[in-house]
Every structure is written in C-alpha cells, then in structure tokens.
Amino acid sequence: NAGVTQTPKFRILKIGQSMTLQCAQDMNHNYMYWYRQDPGMGLKLIYYSVGAGITDKGEVPNGYNVSRSTTEDFPLRLELAAPSQTSVYFCASSAGSRNGYTFGSGTRLTVV
Amino acid sequence: DQQVKQNSPSLSVQEGRISILNCDYTNSMFDYFLWYKKYPAEGPTFLISISSIKDKNEDGRFTVFLNKSAKHLSLHIVPSQPGDSAVYFCAARENSGNTPLVFGKGTRLSVIA
Numbered sequence: 273n274a275g276v277t278q279t280p281k282f283r284i285l286k287i288g289q290s291m292t293l294q295c296a297q298d299m300n301h302n303y304m305y306w307y308r309q310d311p312g313m314g315l316k317l318i319y320y321s322v323g324a325g326i327t328d329k330g331e332v333p334n335g336y337n338v339s340r341s342t343t344e345d346f347p348l349r350l351e352l353a354a355p356s357q358t359s360v361y362f363c364a365s366s367a368g369s370r371n372g373y374t375f376g377s378g379t380r381l382t383v384v
Numbered sequence: 385d386q387q388v389k390q391n392s393p394s395l396s397v398q399e400g401r402i403s404i405l406n407c408d409y410t411n412s413m414f415d416y417f418l419w420y421k422k423y424p425a426e427g428p429t430f431l432i433s434i435s436s437i438k439d440k441n442e443d444g445r446f447t448v449f450l451n452k453s454a455k456h457l458s459l460h461i462v463p464s465q466p467g468d469s470a471v472y473f474c475a476a477r478e479n480s481g482n483t484p485l486v487f488g489k490g491t492r493l494s495v496i497a
Contacts, residue, residue, distance in 0.1 A: 276427070305484055312393065314473065314489035315428070322482050330484065362427055369482040372418060375427030 274298050278363050278376035285353040285383045293348040293379050295363030303366040304346040305373065306330075306338065308359040315362065321346055322369070353383045387411045388476050390488035399497045403461040407474030407488055410455065414486075415479035419448060419459050422471045422490070431472070432459070436479075464495045 279294045297304065302323045307315040307330075317330030321340040335357060337349040346365075350357060360380050364373040389408045397403045407417075415436040420428035434441040434448045434457065441448050447460045461468055474488040 303482070307487070312489060314390075315487040317484055317486075320484050364427070369484075370416070370477075372430040372433065373428075373485065375420075375429070377425070377427045 276363055276365055276374050276376035278361075278379050280379060281377070282380050283382070285350075285381065287353060287355065287383060289353050290349070290351045291353070291381075293350070293361055293363075293381070295346045295348065295376060296344050297346075297363075297365040297374070298344065299365060299367070299374065300343060301365035301367050301374075302343065303369060303371075304340065305364045305366075306336075306346070306348045307362045307364065308332065309362060309378075310359050318348065318361075350381075355383050357381065358383045385410075386488075387414075387486050388474055388488040390472075390474055390491050392491050393489070394492040394494070396494045396496060397464045399466060399495055400463045403459075403464045403468065403493055403495065405459040405461075405472050405474075405491050405493065407457045407459075408455060409457075409476050411476070411478065411486075412455070413478040413480070414476040416477045417448070417450060417457050418475045418477075418485065419446075420473040420475060420487075422473065428473055461493075464493075466495050466497050469493060469495045 276297045305320040306318040319338040363376045418433040419431040422428040471490045475485040
C-alpha cells in the first residue's frame with residue numbers, strides 16, 4: 273500500500289523555468305492538498321481539492337496552478353519559477369474533511 | 385495573522401522525563417485539533433487528536449489536553465524517548481464546511497539520552 277506518492281523528491285530549477293510536481297494516492301481519498309514548508313514557517317496551504325474536477329485556493333496560491341482530473345492524481349504546476357518558491361512541498365490526502373491527513377514524503381525544490 | 389501558534393521553536397528534554405509541547409489558537413471556530421510528528425526527509429505523520437467536546441485524550445505515552453477557555457492545547461509525552469526527537473506540528477480545523485487544516489510553525493523536540 274503506497275499511500276501518497278510524490279515525485280520528484282528533489283529538483284533544482286532555474287528562475288523562469290516551469291515544472292509539475294506530481295502527487296498520487298491509492299487510498300481512494302476524495303480530498304487532496306498541497307502545502308509548502310519554509311524553514312521555521314510551518315506548513316502553508318497552497319491549493320486543495322474536495323474531489324475530481326474541484327479545486328480551491330489556499331493561503332499562498334500565487335505562482336501555482338493545480339488540476340484534479342482523477343481522484344488519484346493532484347499535480348501542482350509552477351509557472352515561471354522564482355527564488356521565493358524554494359521550499360519543501362508536501363502533498364496530502366484525506367477520506368473526508370473530518371479525517372486526518374496522510375502526507376507524502378515531500379519534494380525539495382530549489383530555484384536558482 | 386497566525387491562527388495556530390507554537391511559540392517554542394525548540395525543546396530539549398532528558399530521556400525518561402516528560403515533554404510538554406504547547407499550542408495556542410485564536411480562531412473560536414476551531415473544533416478539532418491534531419498533532420503531527422515529522423522526522424527529517426519524511427512527511428508529517430498523524431500522532432493524536434482531540435475534539436472540542438473533550439478536554440483530554442490519551443494514547444499510550446501521548447496525552448493531549450485542551451483548554452477551550454484559554455484557547456490552548458498541550459501535548460504531553462511520558463516518558464520521553466530518543467525516538468521521539470522530531471518536529472511536532474499542532475493543527476486545527478473549523479467546525480463547518482470543508483476547510484483544510486491550519487498548521488502551526490512546529491516545535492523541534494530533542495530527547496537527550
């Protein structure tokens with residue numbers, strides 16, 4: 273049982289490049305989330321989805337886009353990468369809004 | 385504006401003693417609180433939770449206390465073990481809609497053998 277799988281684990285981007293952080297879960301969870309963790313700053317919500325075809329902005333959505341075409345996948349797209357997007361990105365899923373989250377192991381992104 | 389505050393960035397405790405991690409919140413709509421534990425290079429994992437209808441929840445060595453009037457919760461670990469060394473995040477959820485969890489900044493616990 274893989275749970276939540278994030279790829280890649282590490283990535284270095286140049287300023288202005290774009291990339292997609294992949295997230296897949298095999299638990300048939302309806303709810304999925306993207307958080308970023310900056311040093312000493314805790315976890316901040318970027319985007320979330322309550323089901324296929326539905327996405328909502330979180331606290332820090334600027335510079336990111338998401339899509340949710342299937343229940344399993346919730347990719348996070350970075351367009352025109354900036355140094356401020358250097359962070360560790362965590363994807364999570366939950367069975368419902370009142371359930372605990374299962375997190376992936378994270379993607380460490382550096383923008384230079 | 386931080387809704388969930390963990391004011392102690394770090395805490396060191398001797399093995400076998402009690403670890404107390406604190407968390408304060410400002411949103412009176414929060415009705416469910418969780419603690420997550422995070423090791424380096426891993427995602428956070430769920431540790432223990434408490435509903436606002438309770439003031440205490442216990443699971444083995446871990447106990448969470450909730451003081452609603454003070455908008456304060458704490459996580460007690462007794463006895464502390466070296467394997468408990470990790471970052472602990474406090475999180476909270478509102479009692480309506482599909483609002484996601486709000487996390488604090490975390491407290492790094494070091495248990496010294």
